[in-house]
Structures are given as structure tokens and as C-alpha cells.
Amino acid sequence: MKKAILALLAPAIAALAPLLHAAGKDGAPAIISRGERITIEDHIVPEKITIFYFTSNYHPPCNRLAALLDKLHAQRDDIAVVKVDINRPHTRGIDWGSPVAQQYHLKSVPYFQIYNNAGKFSADGKAARAKINEWLNVIGD
Numbered sequence: 153m154k155k156a157i158l159a160l161l162a163p164a165i166a167a168l169a170p171l172l173h174a175a176g177k178d179g180a181p182a183i184i185s186r187g188e189r190i191t192i193e194d195h196i197v198p199e200k201i202t203i204f205y206f207t208s209n210y211h212p213p214c215n216r217l218a219a220l221l222d223k224l225h226a227q228r229d230d231i232a233v234v235k236v237d238i239n240r241p242h243t244r245g246i247d248w249g250s251p252v253a254q255q256y257h258l259k260s261v262p263y264f265q266i267y268n269n270a271g272k273f274s275a276d277g278k279a280a281r282a283k284i285n286e287w288l289n290v291i292g293d
Contacts, residue, residue, distance in 0.1 A: 181233035187240030187250035197232035206263040208246040
């Protein structure tokens with residue numbers, strides 16, 4: 153009986169897994185990677201525009217932008233922000249040598265990738281930053 157119930161629940165649990173990635177504690181954006189390689193598509197939030205925000209806590213402009221992205225994540229039901237921390241634990245400074253920084257050939261942070269609400273790649277780099285700036289201007293301070 154227990155196995156039958158688990159078998160019935162397994163697809164529902166699998167479907168909810170990406171949504172669990174969409175929010176961290178207190179509804180804040182999820183933080184993934186911590187410097188390790190990732191498959192970014194595994195963290196796309198179904199039926200939402202997903203912004204991947206490659207960042208380092210050791211970069212002041214990233215830290216200033218983080219609060220604005222948190223606000224965007226909280227105020228827009230159609231957008232999910234997922235932070236990709238490029239720093240490995242115990243690494244001080246921007247960790248350009250981390251596996252995830254190497255994987256995505258990062259030369260600067262913050263760096264963005266946007267996937268549309270159908271899970272398809274939409275924009276990265278300057279085009280993504282311009283779109284994010286538009287959304288931030290709409291929500292205001």
C-alpha cells in the first residue's frame with residue numbers, strides 16, 4: 153500500500169521540485185551552485201520567466217543589485233530570480249577559477265541569462281541586462 157501511494161505521489165513531487173528551487177528562505181530567490189558546475193536548465197521555474205543571476209558576494213555592484221532583484225522576485229508573480237553563486241566555499245574574492253565561472257566563460261559579474269515562461273532561452277549578457285533594467289524601472293524603488 154505504501155509503495156502504491158509513493159508511486160502515485162512521485163510524479164507530483166518531481167513536478168514540484170523546480171518550484172522548490174524558485175524560492176529560498178522567506179520567499180527570497182534560490183541560490184544555486186556555490187561555485188560548482190550546474191545544468192542551468194534543471195533550475196528553470198515552470199511557467200515563469202526565469203532570470204539566472206551569476207554573482208559573487210565579493211563584488212559590491214552585485215551586492216547592490218541583489219536587493220533590487222530580490223524585490224523584482226517578490227513583486228512579480230511571473231518572474232523567478234535564481235542566483236548562481238560563482239564562489240566556492242572558503243574562497244575570498246571573485247572566484248573566476250570556479251567550475252561554474254569556467255563553465256559559463258564568465259569574464260564579469262553580474263551576468264544574466266533569461267529563459268521565457270515556456271523554458272526557452274531568451275537573452276543573456278547586455279540584452280538580458282537591458283530587459284532586467286526595464287522590469288526594475290517598472291517596479292520602482
